[in-house]
Amino acid sequence: SQQGEEDPQALSIQEGENATMNCSYKTSINNLQWYRQNSGRGLVHLILIRSNEREKHSGRLRVTLDTSKKSSSLLITASRAADTASYFCATGSGGSYIPTFGRGTSLIVHP
Amino acid sequence: DGGITQSPKYLFRKEGQNVTLSCEQNLNHDAMYWYRQDPGQGLRLIYYSQIVNDFQKGDIAEGYSVSREKKESFPLTVTSAQKNPTAFYLCASKAGSGETQYFGPGTRLLVL
Numbered sequence: 001s002q003q004g005e006e007d008p009q010a011l012s013i014q015e016g017e018n019a020t021m022n023c024s025y026k027t028s029i030n031n032l033q034w035y036r037q038n039s040g041r042g043l044v045h046l047i048l049i050r051s052n053e054r055e056k057h058s059g060r061l062r063v064t065l066d067t068s069k070k071s072s073s074l075l076i077t078a079s080r081a082a083d084t085a086s087y088f089c090a091t092g093s094g095g096s097y098i099p100t101f102g103r104g105t106s107l108i109v110h111p
Numbered sequence: 112d113g114g115i116t117q118s119p120k121y122l123f124r125k126e127g128q129n130v131t132l133s134c135e136q137n138l139n140h141d142a143m144y145w146y147r148q149d150p151g152q153g154l155r156l157i158y159y160s161q162i163v164n165d166f167q168k169g170d171i172a173e174g175y176s177v178s179r180e181k182k183e184s185f186p187l188t189v190t191s192a193q194k195n196p197t198a199f200y201l202c203a204s205k206a207g208s209g210e211t212q213y214f215g216p217g218t219r220l221l222v223l
């Protein structure tokens with residue numbers, strides 16, 4: 001069952017612009033993770049944020065979490081053509097070993 | 112190099128045929144997972160295993176089977192009962208106490 005849902009489904013921007021994508025979920029979580037998938041490849045872990053955290057940074061990535069709204073956002077600053085990929089959020093809850101993935105946001109960065 | 116590998120990269124299945132997708136990891140991870148991804152879709156869980164010789168069905172296990180005889184290996188068999196097997200299959204692993212999954216490069220299964 002899919003809990004996280006990313007928005008928008010697709011995003012097209014120019015190199016140098018910022019890209020923001022959102023993830024909404026339905027039930028309480030312990031953590032939320034963002035992954036990237038280049039076309040035809042496996043997923044690569046980007047960042048994990050726990051339910052007691054509100055913001056985390058990693059390089060050009062900034063993730064926020066609002067547990068009251070059950071939502072998270074991923075901001076990629078100063079985007080590059082190499083950032084073109086699909087981005088997925090995955091939520092983990094309870095004692096679950098099974099992160100639940102959304103359908104992803106397809107990001108295209110034009111050079 | 113440590114990592115998780117999947118083979119083959121492309122696999123063709125004839126109608127009525129069973130095929131097996133390989134997944135191997137040398138990360139010493141306890142848990143392993145199989146996901147199916149259809150075009151433009153998210154990942155749907157097929158099977159997962161938390162320890163050797165034990166595995167559980169995921170959301171879409173019908174038409175698939177797995178085994179976990181060794182810690183490093185978690186092969187997936189797509190049986191003839193799976194009527195719509197064309198998809199991208201992803202294997203992942205996770206350390207027992209960890210929260211992050213590590214993914215293989217995927218196998219694309221096509222039906223002839």
